[in-house]
Amino acid sequence: MxxxxxxxxxxxxxxxxxxxxxxxxxxxxxxxxxxxxxxxxxxxxxxxxxxxxxxxxxxxxxxxxxxxxxxxxxxxxxxxxxxxxxxxxxxxxxxxxxxxxxxxxxxxxxLVPRPDDGVLRVEAHARQWQWEFAYPDTPGALGTIDILHIPAGRPVDIHVTSADVIHSFWAPRLGGKIDAIPGHTNVIRLVADRPGTYHGKCSEFCGTGHTVMGFTVEAHDAAAYSARLADPQGQTRRTAPQDTASD
Missing domain, CATH: 1.10.287 (Helix Hairpins)
Structure with a gap:
């Protein structure tokens, strides 16, 4: 007993x-x-x-x-x-x-990304302590800081690299994590089932500002995606994401 x-x-x-x-x-x-x-x-x-x-x-x-x-x-x-x-x-x-x-x-x-028609390319460039995103496949798209825009229901390949130290790109509700390494590009494929806002963060300790190196992923429907990227308003988020679900 x-x-x-x-x-x-x-x-x-x-x-x-x-x-x-x-x-x-x-x-x-x-x-x-x-x-x-x-x-x-x-x-x-x-x-x-x-x-x-x-x-x-x-x-x-x-x-x-x-x-x-x-x-x-x-x-x-x-x-x-x-x-x-x-x-x-x-x-x-x-x-x-x-x-x-x-x-x-x-x-x-x-989970390994393979060449496929219809996959959108987005570039994620990490630096202490923010994420810079570029959209080469979307004409007229403006770059964003700490906000990643993707179309819902469409596969997106995120090409991840770093300007200084090793970071790690991670949006837990959309996929796994992958390292951002200086001088090297890693690719991770994400797909959002539906429009909404999802949180991401750097999951590799990268210095004194590591705790605030977060980002948000905004998934839009197809009609709103291009228009949202062409809008210069609200393209930068400089504060850490809140611990609340928003989708």
Whole structure:
């Protein structure tokens, strides 16, 4: 028998549960996807969680088995004990981990941007401590600072580079993250399922201004996208995004 929980600590159990659940939401939650790339990442996370639960259960079974073997009534010569250790401690973990690895490679391969008709090019240039975006595929588009405009429902390849140190481009609800490296260009593909505003940030410590190096992604419908980029008003956001969902 395990000792009972001190009554003085019981209120903290509910607080811990609420805190854990609250971490699954918010503008930077990868578990609240708003695009196919982010959906693939969220699905992979849930699959990995399920696999870890299976492995944890196996470890607990073997842990209990180790205690049972010490009981006087247990016959240590029983073949079932060796079979349990073999299958539960070796065969099953190898099978589960191999399946998880295969699924992760399959999902990761789907996230790699490949040449495709209709993909829009946007350039993201990082510097301490802001993001500069250019739109070479959109005639008449003005560059933006800390605001990335994309058309909803259309794939966009973000060509990411840096002017000084290593930064990292990350819009959690739209896709994964990719490093911005001086002298090198990395590409990440984003798709927003619907119009809305999504938050992003630099996820690589880049100096004293790292905490304010955020940006917003504004997804527009096709009719409003070009007009929005040609509007000189509101093309710069110099404050950090608020921790509230806005889509």
């Amino acid at each position: 395990f000792p009972s929980v001190n009554p003085a600590f019981r209120p903290f159990k509910g607080l811990a549960a609420v805190t854990a659940l609250a971490g699954c939401g918010g503008p930077f939650s990868t578990l609240d996807p708003a695009g196919p790339a982010a959906q693939s990442i969220a699905t992979l996370w849930w699959v990995m969680l399920a696999g870890s639960v299976v492995l944890f259960a196996l470890v607990m079974v073997l842990f209990g088995f180790a205690f049972l073997r010490r009981h006087p009534s247990w016959n240590s010569d029983r073949p079932v004990g060796q079979a349990l250790v073999l299958w539960g401690g070796l065969v099953m973990p190898v099978a589960v981990l191999s399946a998880l690895l295969g699924y992760a490679l399959f999902m990761g391969e789907r």
